[in-house]
Amino acid sequence: MRQRRSASYGLRVLRIGVASEIKADEYRVALTPAGARELVQKGHDVLVEATAGEGSAFTDADYERAGARIVSVEEAWAESELLLKVKEPIEPEYARLREGLVLFTYLHIAADEPLTRALMESGIAAVAYETVETDDRRLPLLAPMSEIAGRLAPQAAAHFLEKPLGGRGVLLAGTPGVAPGRVVVLGGGIVGYNAAIIALGLGAQVTILERSPDRMRHLDEILSGRVSLLMSSSLQVEESIEKADVVIGAVLIPGARAPKLITRDMLGQIQKGAILVDVAIDQGGCIETARPTTHSDPVYEVDGITHYCVANMPGGVPITSTKALTNATLPYVEAIAEHGLAEAVARDPALALGVNVLDGKITYEAVAEAHGLEYRPLADVLPAGAG
Numbered sequence: 432m433r434q435r436r437s438a439s440y441g442l443r444v445l446r447i448g449v450a451s452e453i454k455a456d457e458y459r460v461a462l463t464p465a466g467a468r469e470l471v472q473k474g475h476d477v478l479v480e481a482t483a484g485e486g487s488a489f490t491d492a493d494y495e496r497a498g499a500r501i502v503s504v505e506e507a508w509a510e511s512e513l514l515l516k517v518k519e520p521i522e523p524e525y526a527r528l529r530e531g532l533v534l535f536t537y538l539h540i541a542a543d544e545p546l547t548r549a550l551m552e553s554g555i556a557a558v559a560y561e562t563v564e565t566d567d568r569r570l571p572l573l574a575p576m577s578e579i580a581g582r583l584a585p586q587a588a589a590h591f592l593e594k595p596l597g598g599r600g601v602l603l604a605g606t607p608g609v610a611p612g613r614v615v616v617l618g619g620g621i622v623g624y625n626a627a628i629i630a631l632g633l634g635a636q637v638t639i640l641e642r643s644p645d646r647m648r649h650l651d652e653i654l655s656g657r658v659s660l661l662m663s664s665s666l667q668v669e670e671s672i673e674k675a676d677v678v679i680g681a682v683l684i685p686g687a688r689a690p691k692l693i694t695r696d697m698l699g700q701i702q703k704g705a706i707l708v709d710v711a712i713d714q715g716g717c718i719e720t721a722r723p724t725t726h727s728d729p730v731y732e733v734d735g736i737t738h739y740c741v742a743n744m745p746g747g748v749p750i751t752s753t754k755a756l757t758n759a760t761l762p763y764v765e766a767i768a769e770h771g772l773a774e775a776v777a778r779d780p781a782l783a784l785g786v787n788v789l790d791g792k793i794t795y796e797a798v799a800e801a802h803g804l805e806y807r808p809l810a811d812v813l814p815a816g817a818g
C-alpha cells in the first residue's frame with residue numbers, strides 16, 4: 432500500500448459535489464436544493480451532477496436557483512473536495528475514487544470486501560453515514576430511514592390485507608359496530624414505535640412486544656395507554672400472533688443477525704391471509720420464512736400467510752426519504768465543509784466514528800475485523816490539527 436499524506440484533509444473544503452445514484456432502484460439524492468442553498472450561502476461552491484435530483488422530483492433548474500452549478504459526472508467526481516452520495520460506490524465507480532477526496536455516504540463496507548479494498552487502494556477518505564454514532568449510542572444518520580420504514584410498514588400491510596390482493600379481507604380501522612384489525616409489533620425501537628403510531632392512526636388495535644424494560648417504560652410514557660405493551664418471550668410471541676391480522680418484525684440486536692422470533696412451525700397458528708412485514712430483513716429477518724423482496728415484487732406467500740420483506744423500504748418514497756436523509760446529514764456536511772475533515776472530527780467524536788477508511792488505512796475496528804485486515808485508530812492516521 433502506498434503511503435499518503437493526510438494534509439489536504441485539514442483544508443477548508445470549498446467544492447462540494449453531489450453525484451447521481453446509479454445503483455438499481457435508487458431514486459434518492461444526497462442533497463436537496465434547500466441544502467445546496469445553505470451551503471452556497473456559507474460560501475461553498477456546490478457542484479450537482481446533471482439530473483441527480485430527478486428521482487426525488489428536484490430538477491437541475493431547482494439546484495441552479497439555489498446557486499449550485501450543474502456538472503457532468505466526470506466533473507462532479509474529479510473537481511469536488513467533498514463528494515456527497517446516498518449509496519456506496521459500485522464497481523463502475525471504483526475508478527473514480529481518488530486521494531484527496533472526502534466521500535460521505537452510506538457505505539456498509541463490513542459486508543463488502545471488494546469496496547473496502549478499492550477505498551483503501553484509492554487513498555480516499557471514506558466517511559460512512561451509518562457509523563456516525565453519538566455518545567448515547569444513537570445513530571443519527573440511520574434513524575430517519577428507520578422512522579420511514581416503520582411508518583411505511585402498516586401502510587403496506589393495510590394494502591395487502593385486502594382480499595383481492597391475497598389478504599384476510601380486514602379493514603384495520605374496523606367500522607362502527609365492527610372491531611378494528613389487530614397489529615402486533617415485535618420490537619419497540621425506532622421502527623417499532625413509528626409502526627405503532629401509524630397503525631394507531633389507521634384505527635388498529637396495537638400490541639408491542641419489547642425486550643428492554645427501560646424502552647418499555649419510555650413507550651408507556653409517550654403512548655400513554657394507547658397500545659398494549661408486553662414483555663417479549665417465545666411464549667408471548669406465540670400467544671400474540673394467534674389473533675393478529677398484521678405482524679411487524681422490527682427487532683434489532685446491534686451487530687448481530689436478527690433473532691428468529693417466528694419460526695416456520697408457528698405459521699400454522701397465524702390466521703390465513705394475515706400479513707407478516709419483516710422490516711428487520713436487512714439483518715437477516717426475525718421471521719424464519721422471510722427472504723428479501725423488492726418494491727417491484729414485494730410479497731410472497733408461505734402456508735397461506737403473506738410475507739412482505741422489502742429490504743430498502745425507504746426507497747419506495749424517495750421524495751420523503753431524500754428530505755429526511757439530508758435534514759440529518761446537512762449539519763455534518765456543513766461541519767466538514769467549514770473546518771475540513773481533520774478539525775471536524777476533532778470537534779465531534781460522533782463524526783469521527785463515521786470515518787471508515789483514510790489514507791489507505793481502515794480506521795473503523797469492526798470493518799477491519801470483518802475482513803481480517805489491520806485496524807488503525809483514526810487518531811494515528813489523522814492527528815488532530817493535521818494540515
Ligand SMILES: NC(=O)c1ccc[n+]([C@@H]2O[C@H](COP(=O)([O-])OP(=O)(O)OC[C@H]3O[C@@H](n4cnc5c(N)ncnc54)[C@H](O)[C@@H]3O)[C@@H](O)[C@H]2O)c1
Binds near residue numbers: 681
Ligand atoms: N427494511 C428496511 O428498509 C429497513 C429500514 C430501516 C431499518 N430497518 C431495520 O429494522 C430493524 C429495527 O431497526 P430500529 O432502528 O428500530 O432498531 P432499534 O435498535 O431502534 O430497535 C430495535 C428494538 O428491538 C428490541 N429487541 C431486541 N430483541 C428483541 C426481542 N427478542 N423481542 C422484542 N424486542 C427486541 C430492542 O430492545 C430495541 O428496542 C433493524 O434491523 C434495521 O436495520 C430496515
